[in-house]
Amino acid sequence: MSIALPTNRDENWRYANLRALGRARVDAAPPAVTQTAAALPAELPGFERWVFVDGRCIAPAPAARSSAGFARLLDAREAGEAFAAQLDSDLASAGVDFALARVNAARGDEVLHIALPDDSSTQCELVFVASAAAANGTSYPRVQLVAGRNTRLQVVERHLTASGDSDAVVNAAVDVALRSGAVVDHVRVQHCADKSAVFDTLVAHVGERAQYRLHTVTLGGATSRSTLFIKLAGRDARCELSAASIANGIQTHDVFAEIEHLAAGTVTRELFRGIANDRGKLAFNGKMIVRDTAHDADSDQSLKSLLTGSGAEAAARPQLEIHTDRVRAKHGATIGKLDEQMMFYLLSRGIERVDAQALLQWAFIEDAISRIEPPALRREIESQVLGRLHAVSALTGLLGEAS
Amino acid sequence: MTTLLKIENLSATVGGKKVLNGVSLEVNAGEVHAIMGPNGSGKSTLSYILAGRPGYEITGGSVQFEGRDLTALAPEERARAGLFLGFQYPVEIPGVNNVYLLKAAVNARRKELGQPEVDAYEFLQLVRAKMKLMQMDESFLSRGVNEGFSGGEKKRNEILQMLVIEPTLAVLDETDSGLDIDALKVVARGVNSLRSAERGVLLITHYQRLLDHVVPDQVHVLVRGRIAKSGDKSLALELEKRGYDWVLEVA
Numbered sequence: 001m002s003i004a005l006p007t008n009r010d011e012n013w014r015y016a017n018l019r020a021l022g023r024a025r026v027d028a029a030p031p032a033v034t035q036t037a038a039a040l041p042a043e044l045p046g047f048e049r050w051v052f053v054d055g056r057c058i059a060p061a062p063a064a065r066s067s068a069g070f071a072r073l074l075d076a077r078e079a080g081e082a083f084a085a086q087l088d089s090d091l092a093s094a095g096v097d098f099a100l101a102r103v104n105a106a107r108g109d110e111v112l113h114i115a116l117p118d119d120s121s122t123q124c125e126l127v128f129v130a131s132a133a134a135a136n137g138t139s140y141p142r143v144q145l146v147a148g149r150n151t152r153l154q155v156v157e158r159h160l161t162a163s164g165d166s167d168a169v170v171n172a173a174v175d176v177a178l179r180s181g182a183v184v185d186h187v188r189v190q191h192c193a194d195k196s197a198v199f200d201t202l203v204a205h206v207g208e209r210a211q212y213r214l215h216t217v218t219l220g221g222a223t224s225r226s227t228l229f230i231k232l233a234g235r236d237a238r239c240e241l242s243a244a245s246i247a248n249g250i251q252t253h254d255v256f257a258e259i260e261h262l263a264a265g266t267v268t269r270e271l272f273r274g275i276a277n278d279r280g281k282l283a284f285n286g287k288m289i290v291r292d293t294a295h296d297a298d299s300d301q302s303l304k305s306l307l308t309g310s311g312a313e314a315a316a317r318p319q320l321e322i323h324t325d326r327v328r329a330k331h332g333a334t335i336g337k338l339d340e341q342m343m344f345y346l347l348s349r350g351i352e353r354v355d356a357q358a359l360l361q362w363a364f365i366e367d368a369i370s371r372i373e374p375p376a377l378r379r380e381i382e383s384q385v386l387g388r389l390h391a392v393s394a395l396t397g398l399l400g401e402a403s
Numbered sequence: 404m405t406t407l408l409k410i411e412n413l414s415a416t417v418g419g420k421k422v423l424n425g426v427s428l429e430v431n432a433g434e435v436h437a438i439m440g441p442n443g444s445g446k447s448t449l450s451y452i453l454a455g456r457p458g459y460e461i462t463g464g465s466v467q468f469e470g471r472d473l474t475a476l477a478p479e480e481r482a483r484a485g486l487f488l489g490f491q492y493p494v495e496i497p498g499v500n501n502v503y504l505l506k507a508a509v510n511a512r513r514k515e516l517g518q519p520e521v522d523a524y525e526f527l528q529l530v531r532a533k534m535k536l537m538q539m540d541e542s543f544l545s546r547g548v549n550e551g552f553s554g555g556e557k558k559r560n561e562i563l564q565m566l567v568i569e570p571t572l573a574v575l576d577e578t579d580s581g582l583d584i585d586a587l588k589v590v591a592r593g594v595n596s597l598r599s600a601e602r603g604v605l606l607i608t609h610y611q612r613l614l615d616h617v618v619p620d621q622v623h624v625l626v627r628g629r630i631a632k633s634g635d636k637s638l639a640l641e642l643e644k645r646g647y648d649w650v651l652e653v654a
Contacts, residue, residue, distance in 0.1 A: 340457070341494045345548075348454050348490075349504060349564065350482035350511035359507075363498025363547075 003103050006096045013096070015283030015315055017223035017252035020197030023134055024169035029107055030054045030132030030139070038129045038162040044376055047125040047156065054132050055140040056110050070122055071114040079111035079144060097227055097256070101201035104173040108140030114155070115144075118179070121152035130161045130168035130192060141172040147182035147210075154185045156377060159200075161193040161220070168192070172200040178210035180234055185213045187372055191384060192220035194249060201227045208234030208263070215372050217381055218245040218253050219388050228257040232266035232294075240269045244368035246388040247280025247312075258287040261294035268299040273368040275361050275389075276305065276312035283315040288331070292323040301331035306364050308338060308357065358389045405432040405469075407572050407603040408453075413464035414628075415452055422448045424628035425464065430572065435594075435604040437614055437639060440625035441647040446607045447491060449625070450576040453605075454488035455481050468572065482508070483515040485571030489561040489578050496548040501560070504548050505530060505567050512568055533566045536596065538589050554581045562593035573597065574605045579613035591616030611643040624650045 005021050006013040036053045043049055048069050051059040057073055065073065114124055128141040147153045161168050170192065178184055192198050198221040206212045218224050230239050245253045259268050274282040282305050290297045305314035316333040338360050346356035365385060372378040408430040415423040422445050430436050440446050452459050453466065455478035466473040468486060476484065496504075510520045534543065537559045549557050558578050565573050575594065579587055594604060594617045606617060614622070614636060622638040623630045624647070631650050632638065642650070 339494075342496050344456055344478060345490070345494045345496065346499075346504070347478040348482055348488050349508040349568070350479055350515075351504075351507055352479055352511070353477070355507070356479075359499055360496070363496060366498045 003099050003106070004096065005099050005103075010096050012227075012256045012285060015252075015281070015285070016225045016254040017281075018225075020134065020169050020223055024197065025135065025137045026103060026169070026171065027107060028137040029109065030137035032056050033131060034058055036129045036131060036162055038131070038160060040127060040129075041158065041380060044123075044125050044156060044374060047123040047154070049125045049127065050112055051127045051129065052110070052112075052141055053129045053162075054137075055108050055128070055142070057112070069124075070116050070120070071112060071124060074111045074113045076105060076109055076111060076142075079113055079142070080105065097229075098201065100171050100199050100227070101173045101203070104140045104142055104171050104201070107138070108142045108173070111142045111144060113144045113146075114153075115146040116148050116151040116153055116182075118148040119150050120148065123154040125156045125158070127158045127160070128170070128172065130159070130166065130170045130196060131163075132168060134167045134169045134197070138169045138171050141170065143174045145174070145176045145184065145186075147176075147178045147184050149179045150181040151179070152183050154373070155187070157186065157188045159188075159190045159192055159198060161196050164193050165195060166193040167195045168197075170196065170198045170200075172198070174200065174202045176202065176204035176212065178204070178206045178212055178237075180208035180210060182207065182210045183213075184211070185215075185373060187215045187217075187377060189217045189381060189384075190220055190224060194220060194222060194251060196221050197223045199225045202229070204228075204230045204239075206230065206232050206234065206237040206239060209236045210234060211238045211240070213240045214242070215369070216241075216243045216255075217369060217385070218243070218255075219384060221253070222251060224251070224253045226255045226257075228255070230257070230259045231262060232260065232268070233262045235263045236265040236267075237263060238267040242271045242368045242371065243273070243284065244365050244385070245272075245274040245282055245284075246277070246365070246385065247274070247282050248277045248388060250279050252281040254283040256285045256287070258289065259299070261288075261290040261297040261299065263293060264295050264297070266294055266297045268301075270299070270301045270303075271368055272303040272305075272316070273365045274305045274314060275365055276307050276309060276314050278309040279311035280309060281313045283317070285315075285317045285319070287319040288321065288329065290320075290322045290324055290327050290329065295324050295326040297324070298328045299330070301333075303331075303333040304364070305335045306338065306361065307335065308361065361389045362386065406430075406467075407432050407469060408605070409467040411465050413452070413466060414462045415448065416460050416462055417448065417458055422459075422628055423452070426625070426629055428623065428630065430603040430605060432603055433600040434620045435598065435606060435617060437606045437608060437619040437622045438625055439608055439611070439622060439639065439642060441651075442609070444625045445628040446609075446625055447576055450488055450574045450605075450607055453481075453486065453574050454478055479511070483511050485512070487565050487568055487570035487573045489565060489573065489575040491576040491578075491580065493549050493557040493561055495550050495552070497550045499548045501546055501548055502527075502530065502544050505564060508564065508568050530567060533563055536566070537563050537593055539563060555583070555586045558582060558590060559586070559593075562590050566593055566597060569597070571601065572603045572605065574607070576607045577609060578606075579608055579610065587613060588616060611639045614639045626650055
């Protein structure tokens, strides 16, 4: 196999931790297993659940799949054809940014394809468990979402590892297409073991008046790298991207998000809230392109990082590339420490210092998760987030009051 | 009579600049003391030093709170010991819920006193009753701490916190500034409702008008970092008439 993998010398990969690519067997899928030792999260009521281990489907059972709504399993070859038939051919662009997605397409052998016919709606929960050790191969989850005209899709994509000390390597790829008037809520939660490495590439194509709302919550992984390409291709297409990330210990979380406005009246709302504790590292590179065909485009970027550890690092990079005069573009990026005045206010009310720190961290990141639906999922994510902040026990009762 | 607060010959600097220059003051249980003084005389500095705000260096003297060396305690320990600071400019903390903060503060204090945590239902009833006293809207409960509050609402919220926490000594830093007369009366009612034989209040104010509604036992005038004059409530009225220049001349 001769796909050149990205390195830190590549423009959009400077902050990524790519050591796992050298360590893992990135061109081999691990042997198939039929069950998982992982404790799966409680099922979300009303959601159709699919469970994959190391990229292969274990539930629902094969016999139950035919009746399983709009979702079906394809092999890689079928998936390629089915998807390419419905999308612009340029989605699978060349270049190093897509190298990992190409490895995924070449090595993964099961693709979950969810296609909603026009005017339909559904809710799906996709659970991807990585169980194999890095030395045995890489997991290749692959998902294709096609939301037909005026459809409503809620999809929850979870990534976890079978054990807490797993060094698994995941290379996921997700393709999303929204036809005109479709509304897709996509929540991605990465909660893998702290020694694992999780890479993903997401490409979305948003049609006329369609709305793509993507929430990402990144908590696990020694290294986590998300590469997002979102094309607002139809008039008045809208994208809301909210990304929350907490890097503890020596975790490195890196996001590259390119959103391209191709049509008139397209709108982007991009929000990043990241906390780097201990010696954690965070990077968010948000590139916004407004083409000359996208007059009256409206983009808003708010990227904020909080450093609480003495060895913590963060890089927030908003980039604007604008080819038309008729545009409204707003962007802001801040990297800071906990506000001293807020801190003193909480202390003066008798709150312990560690609790005050956790409380302010919570307040900081809450912006990026407060709109996650359904409420059951939001509560679960909130408690996972609290678990990642130091001194969680002191915050007992916070969720009941806050929500 | 129990002495709550005993400040002896206190001197302090901030950023190398001398801000307090030998302050001595004693507040007994059951008393309300007012500290008045011109701008820049060290009034707010004194409140921050009592609460333990970082950046202030004590260069001399001592502060005892119920017989303990207050300066040896961290800000959160002072609060749990029963000291409350009502801020002149309360900070907004979006994302931290008002009720959560109140509850955490009360439980921190109760833990210190060896009492169990508050019952959630009873606590909410208590907060609602105090809110009514402070004429605050119910929507306050679900909002972030001081988030989007007007100046007057922030001051009411400080007094509400004080009423719920029930401190032994409340230091109120210019709680009256920026309030219209109706809001001033509401705040005064809140402060008066806390007055008791066991508690003390230190009111820091620039104007006499709050003292019409919260009548102090003693009034002190702080000038250039020291107390230049002390007296009963009539001193405040005299200051109102003659201005601070009069004390400056005497000092």
